[in-house]
Structure formats: structure tokens, C-alpha cells
Amino acid sequence: MPVSLSMQAEMRAVAVAVVPHTKSPCISLHARSTLFRGRVEVRLNAGSVIAGAVIVHDGQVLLVRRTVPEGELVWQFPAGKVDPGELTQQTATREALEEAGFIVEPLFTIGERVHPMTGRHVVYVACLWLSGEPRPASPQEVSTAEWVPLTELMTRIPGGVHGPVWEYLSNSAT
Known part of the structure; x- marks a missing residue:
């Protein structure tokens, strides 16, 4: 047509x-x-926007291990689909709680890209950790939630971390 x-x-x-x-x-x-x-x-x-919560605490970053990997993507920041009428910062806050049991405060949008492994539009949101211990709060989606040293980040995320996110993490860890 x-x-x-x-x-x-x-x-x-x-x-x-x-x-x-x-x-x-x-x-x-x-x-x-x-x-x-x-x-x-x-x-x-008909794709959707994904918001990811980038949470740094004591020089480490929170990652969740997907229960069902998406291709080579196994570890990721807590993230999920932005619901209609929801802001990306609200989604990042919700996903941190739903996937890892964390209460966070969104600070600002770090950057966005079309993810090279999934083809989805991802918006990365810097979040301040307020409370909670890493745990798989949604076992259907997440099998593990952990604080990961920055030195291990590149080995857990194939293809590396989005440039602006890496820059934010590097500056936050010092």
C-alpha cells in the first residue's frame, strides 16, 4: 500500500x-x-519508551538480572515500559521499587538512546537511593538484584554502557 x-x-x-x-x-x-x-x-x-533507573550508592551501581534474558542482555538497570500519561522519572522510580525493592528519588535524565541489543528506546534516569536492600521484588521479571562495583559493570552488560550513563557513573563513584 x-x-x-x-x-x-x-x-x-x-x-x-x-x-x-x-x-x-x-x-x-x-x-x-x-x-x-x-x-x-x-x-x-509499535515500540514503547523504556525508562531505566540508574542508582549509585557507596561507589556501586544497582543491577538486576533478568529472569528471561533478552538475547545477550541478562543484567540491566531496573527498567520498564513508560505507561500512558506517566513521566520517565515516575517510571524509573516505580521500576526500582517493583524490580529491586528500592525507594529512590529521581534526579534528572542522563540521556537516551535506541538500545543496540533490544532496539528499544531507553531513557536513563539518575536516581538517589533512599532505602531498601537489593532483592528480586518481582521474581517473574528479576532473579537477582545486586550492588555491582563499577569495575565489573562492563563485564555484565554486553556492548557496554551508554556513554552519558558511564560518564555519570564514573563521576558519581568518586
């Missing part, structure tokens, strides 16, 4: 309107177009 210019404009409008709470417009409805035999083919991936 050929895509008209008005349909393209509508897709862009929907994509930007879905995530009004970030600093810059981000796409939660991904459209990939290719030229095929003189017409544009558009494939939609």
Missing part, C-alpha cells in the same frame, strides 16, 4: 505526541521506509 504524504505526516505527529515528556522529540512508533519498485514501503514497529 503506497504511503501518502499526509499519512507520513500523521505518523510523525503520532510518534512525537506519544512522548511529550522528554527533552527532545523521540519516536516511540518507529517507521522504517524503503524504496521498493517505485513506491515507499513502511514497516511500523
Whole structure:
């Protein structure tokens, strides 16, 4: 089915309107177009924005081990899908509690990217640890929650940590 210019404009409008709470417009409805035999083919991936809680305490960072790995991704920051009407900072706070049993205060957005392993749009939120001990608060999603020294972080997260997150962690640990 050929895509008209008005349909393209509508897709862009929907994509930007879905995530009004970030600093810059981000796409939660991904459209990939290719030229095929003189017409544009558009494939939609109704993705969602994921918010991750980056929590540093006493020179260590909180990671959770996924019960069901997503490809090579086993360890990650507590993270989850941003619900409709929810801000990314609210999601990060909720996920820290739901996945690791932590009460945190969101501080600011560190950065965002399309995750290289999952293809999902992830917003990283710096959070201040207030209380709680690491535990798998949601065993269906998380099998372990641990404080991890920064020196071990790169071995647990394949492909490495997003640059702005690593910079934040490096500065927070000193």
C-alpha cells in the first residue's frame, strides 16, 4: 500500500505526541521506509519508551538480572515500559521499587538512546537511593538484584554502557 504524504505526516505527529515528556522529540512508533519498485514501503514497529533507573550508592551501581534474558542482555538497570500519561522519572522510580525493592528519588535524565541489543528506546534516569536492600521484588521479571562495583559493570552488560550513563557513573563513584 503506497504511503501518502499526509499519512507520513500523521505518523510523525503520532510518534512525537506519544512522548511529550522528554527533552527532545523521540519516536516511540518507529517507521522504517524503503524504496521498493517505485513506491515507499513502511514497516511500523509499535515500540514503547523504556525508562531505566540508574542508582549509585557507596561507589556501586544497582543491577538486576533478568529472569528471561533478552538475547545477550541478562543484567540491566531496573527498567520498564513508560505507561500512558506517566513521566520517565515516575517510571524509573516505580521500576526500582517493583524490580529491586528500592525507594529512590529521581534526579534528572542522563540521556537516551535506541538500545543496540533490544532496539528499544531507553531513557536513563539518575536516581538517589533512599532505602531498601537489593532483592528480586518481582521474581517473574528479576532473579537477582545486586550492588555491582563499577569495575565489573562492563563485564555484565554486553556492548557496554551508554556513554552519558558511564560518564555519570564514573563521576558519581568518586
